[in-house]
Amino acid sequence: MSKNCFLVICLACITTCSLFYVNAGVNGFILPDGEVTICEQLYWNPNFIIGNVNENSISEIWNSPKSLALANMKIDNIQEKSRCRTCTLFQDCFDNRNRCWVDIIKAYGEENWDYPDPRCNKAPKMIFDLSFNTKKEAIMV
Numbered sequence: 001m002s003k004n005c006f007l008v009i010c011l012a013c014i015t016t017c018s019l020f021y022v023n024a025g026v027n028g029f030i031l032p033d034g035e036v037t038i039c040e041q042l043y044w045n046p047n048f049i050i051g052n053v054n055e056n057s058i059s060e061i062w063n064s065p066k067s068l069a070l071a072n073m074k075i076d077n078i079q080e081k082s083r084c085r086t087c088t089l090f091q092d093c094f095d096n097r098n099r100c101w102v103d104i105i106k107a108y109g110e111e112n113w114d115y116p117d118p119r120c121n122k123a124p125k126m127i128f129d130l131s132f133n134t135k136k137e138a139i140m141v
């Protein structure tokens, strides 16, 4: 089964399976091939894959360096061209999950996933039209 089947599965059973939640405040979704992503909409992006249940337990995946790094982002891991890198609100902003990586990637591209959320008043002008990408996604589903 390809990863592209995931959205269909997820939409059919999102309230009863595949979703779990921990204190770190990050969601996880198990994909058909066993990979675990923190976001069902970013299943295609390796930056958000935190492990594979065929290789590790859920606990191991949840406590993996990659999972913890995403849950506890450090300013040093933000690229220098991102305005978040020099933002005085960085810690509060990340601790309170004031961002949607899906929207950030839609607005600024995959390579700029650590840019500010486009709703932030410090965010730069969007590179891509969010409404266009939303329509494109609707067609995929």
Ligand code: SF4
Residues within 6 Å of the ligand: 083, 084, 085, 087, 088, 089, 090, 091, 093, 094, 098, 099, 115, 116, 117, 120, 121, 122, 123
């Ligand atoms: S999203 Fe905005 S408020 Fe949050 S760290 Fe980035 S620039 Fe600062």
